Amino acid sequence: MSFADLPAPLREALTARGYAEPTPVQSAVLTPDAAGRDLLVSAQTGSGKTVAFGLAIAPELLGDAPRLKPAGAPLALVVAPTRELALQVKAELTWLYAPAGGRVVSCVGGMDPVAERRQLSHGAHIVVGTPGRLRDHLERGNLIPGSLRAVVLDEADEMLDLGFKEELEAILDETPAERRTLLFSATVPRGIAALAKGYQRDALRIEATSQAEPHGDIEYRAAIVAPHELERAVVNLLRLEDARIAMVFCATRASVARLHGNLSERGFSAVALSGELSQAERSRALQNLRDGRARVCVATDVAARGIDLPDLGLVIHAELPRDPETLLHRSGRTGRAGRKGVSVLLVPHTRRRLAERLIAAARVKASWAPAPSAEAVRARDDERLAAQARAMVAEEPEEADLDLARRLLADQAVSAEALAAALLHVLRAPLPAPEEVTEIADRSAPRAPREAAPRPQEGGGEEGVWFRMDVGRDGRADPKWLLPFLCRRGHVTRQEIGRIRILARETQFEVAPYAAQRFAAASRKGDEQDAHIRIVPMQPMRRGKR
Incomplete structure (x- = not known):
């Protein structure tokens, strides 16, 4: 499906915005099968769905006329979950319908309701809003729903997640029964399916994005x-x-x-x-x-x-x-x-x-x-700064700057290398300093069976490295929390912790030799909750001795 069959004002708006061909979701809602029907559409964010439902409701707004009649009671209602999304939808529909003489009004939480009431009293072709504010205007009689020909629920799954089910049902119950209902949702969980069943008639299901093929960009x-x-x-x-x-x-x-x-x-x-x-x-x-x-x-x-x-x-x-x-x-x-x-x-x-x-x-x-x-950050900085310096040198310098550069170079105390280093220092100065982080090994390739992983063993094998922590039985040390605590504090797995000996005032435990250095470095840096617990390495101990 192309834009060729759209009304001239909409084609004009799309051309002015640089739209040449419809996106998949736009093509799907413009097919003959979709004409005049309720739609249940799955489309990912950034797929052009706002323009899609703007084009889909064009027959209900324009009919065969080249332009919209003067604004009065709204012909279409778009419900969105958040203020930002509602205002963005308003902006998109405003440019789309501007050549057709369209007037779009927003009603969103956080904005002046009196100003919105005044805007509604002046008439609108399309009203875009959030569920709570739209329901409020309906109950106060500011929004007259009797002329609505189309209702769009944008990101319906999110509106249900945010607890707007009651508001959506109240809004839909107030709209004419013969309206078109277009429901756009990234996913179709049980709640969305129930909403569609209750408020749509013979809806055409459109999956504009295959769930097996997420966003390729x-x-x-x-x-x-x-x-x-x-x-x-x-x-x-x-x-x-x-x-x-x-x-x-x-x-x-x-x-x-x-x-x-x-x-x-x-x-x-x-x-x-x-x-x-x-x-x-x-x-x-x-x-x-x-x-x-x-x-x-x-x-x-x-x-x-x-x-x-x-x-x-x-x-x-x-x-x-x-x-x-x-x-x-x-x-x-x-x-x-x-x-x-x-x-x-x-x-x-x-x-x-x-x-x-x-x-x-x-x-x-x-x-x-x-x-x-x-x-890695410093290495990337060096590449960028070098490229930035080369770009600056390639530009035609001001004569005054060139004259100053000659005078600086003429001074025996200033070399070209020093000037270049000074330039790089100036370019580097605004950059936030990178942070030192502990390198956690990526063990994704290919993972060995758990029983084959090296670890301290009771019955022989390589002796582990022993550590001591200053919490024992008197401090209610318990294996149920000790093992998870040691793994979290020392950045190791359960398989890398060996024997644990809980004494009266301290706990001694064994760490696999290959993980001991990593554990020692990490265990020194406790967080706010466990910084009071001190962990130090011990001399390797023979089996059976404490």
């Missing part, structure tokens, strides 16, 4: 890190990739606030997005990213829902997503509109199995490697 990576070094790994990833815009995802508002503050303190131009911010603060943060005044966005999943930043080239999962859908939604912020993107999961080595299951369930392939080291 996103490169997935998994970086293995020590649990207490996640923040340092974020710093090194941001520095190594040097993306025009990067987004870092955290699980909670508190994590966002802490990471944002620490990144800003290290010299990154960063903004934060979380549910506690006002609409004005969120809009200002996004504008700073688009204008280039900020390059890093630290966000929660809900706050970042629906955000469209075309130059976003890097997504970092500072905390693992809760499910495969969240992984795909987060990653879908990058790799949009034909651009390539990178999505990196930071995986504490203690949670590797969980991350592997998550990646497999999302049907993506990820390359595994340790988190980037400070040395």
